[in-house]
Amino acid sequence: MYKLLVIDDEHDTRDTLCNCFPWESVGFTIVGQLGNGAEALHYMEQNPVDVMLCDIKMPEMSGIELTKQLSERKIAVRTVLLSAYREFEYARQAMQYGVKHYMVKPAKYNDIVQVFSELKSELDEAAGVQPGLPADADTHVMPEDPIVAAITAFVDHNYPTATLQQVSELVNMNASYVSAFFKKKTGINFSDYVQKVKMEKAAELLRGSHHKAYEVSELVGYVNAKNFIRSFKQYFGVTPGQYKNDK
Known part of the structure; x- marks a missing residue:
């Protein structure tokens, strides 16, 4: 299972994302739930994470600023940004820091499946995992x-x-x-x-x-x-x- 960190200052949104979606079915396990970008940056400086699902608008440190800090510190993590705001400017800012995945709140079930299935394929390819084979001992238990x-x-x-x-x-x-x-x-x-x-x-x-x-x-x-x-x-x-x- 790949490690997923969820960051959102809205507790209900974070709780729903973490507990009401079958993450293991798309190859991920949640390793942490945090309320702002500063906490997330500190966490990822100490702990390896494969993907972060992060709200854009947060106090202390926004999702955009977090992606910038991670990029500058060369902390490798794939990012999915989540926001209630549809303006392209948010996506454009994120793209310059290597962010390719962006979802609008409230995230639909099918959208989450599509985005995280793509991410799993990217991670599998980077790790040299052949399609259809488990990435580790746990992933065959679907x-x-x-x-x-x-x-x-x-x-x-x-x-x-x-x-x-x-x-x-x-x-x-x-x-x-x-x-x-x-x-x-x-x-x-x-x-x-x-x-x-x-x-x-x-x-x-x-x-x-x-x-x-x-x-x-x-x-x-x-x-x-x-x-x-x-x-x-x-x-x-x-x-x-x-x-x-x-x-």
């Missing part, structure tokens, strides 16, 4: 379909509020198609998968904390505790209280 991986990663991270509409926007597909695609690939309905994640998280909370049932209900996304108790009993065969007492 996860499930990348779209399914993106959907399940999103649900696993946002299970209290995850909806079909949200994941359809994430992978840039029609909601009805996503529903049918997910069922075909996994053998389980999307709503049932969300329910499964909620119930297993609820069980984990009941086992490892002093939370009461109504508190766990809220934590996993139920407004009505009675609905939670009913769903939990249908899933596990016992009420949350009985489950907690048995553990």
